[in-house]
Amino acid sequence: MSEKKYPFLPEGKEITLVPLENPFMTRARTVARNMSTDRKHPTGAVVVKDGVILGEGANQVPLKNKTLSKMHQKGACVRKLFKVKSGEKYWICPGCANYSDHGEQQAVRNAIAQSGDVQGADLYLWGHWWCCEPCWNAMLAVGIENVYLLEGGDTLFDRDNPANKIGKFEEIA
Numbered sequence: 001m002s003e004k005k006y007p008f009l010p011e012g013k014e015i016t017l018v019p020l021e022n023p024f025m026t027r028a029r030t031v032a033r034n035m036s037t038d039r040k041h042p043t044g045a046v047v048v049k050d051g052v053i054l055g056e057g058a059n060q061v062p063l064k065n066k067t068l069s070k071m072h073q074k075g076a077c078v079r080k081l082f083k084v085k086s087g088e089k090y091w092i093c094p095g096c097a098n099y100s101d102h103g104e105q106q107a108v109r110n111a112i113a114q115s116g117d118v119q120g121a122d123l124y125l126w127g128h129w130w131c132c133e134p135c136w137n138a139m140l141a142v143g144i145e146n147v148y149l150l151e152g153g154d155t156l157f158d159r160d161n162p163a164n165k166i167g168k169f170e171e172i173a
Contacts, residue, residue, distance in 0.1 A: 077096065
């Protein structure tokens with residue numbers, strides 16, 4: 001378990017960090033690149049049980065207009081303007097993915113639709129360094145056992161870290 005202080009972590013749960021060479025983390029990165037509609041901060045997740053991917057999903061933003069989307073990527077974000085903390089009040093900005101549209105929840109819904117039962121499965125998340133409370137609640141409700149994040153993700157994907165690579169896919173292996 002990492003000693004990182006996460007904004008939210010359910011009691012009794014921990015996050016395991018894995019390298020990008022992990023095949024499920026590599027797949028989560030591919031899912032983010034191919035399926036996310038949030039080009040500024042794409043995330044991808046895969047649900048895995050017994051070494052088999054049961055489902056996958058990426059964060060999806062409601063903002064579909066390309067011009068407005070580009071403006072959002074360049075900083076025209078209502079949440080950013082009002083200095084809203086990460087993980088809160090997604091509903092005030094159409095360019096930010098609501099928690100129900102986060103990669104974790106998309107992957108869980110997809111896995112349930114594909115296989116029906118995800119009890120005891122694991123979730124691999126690429127593109128973020130923690131999971132918000134609503135995503136944890138959704139994962140726990142269906143029996144997701146473990147959550148895996150990318151090693152170094154607390155630097156790469158933390159908006160408050162000056163060394164982050166958010167929005168710079170080409171700089172992340």
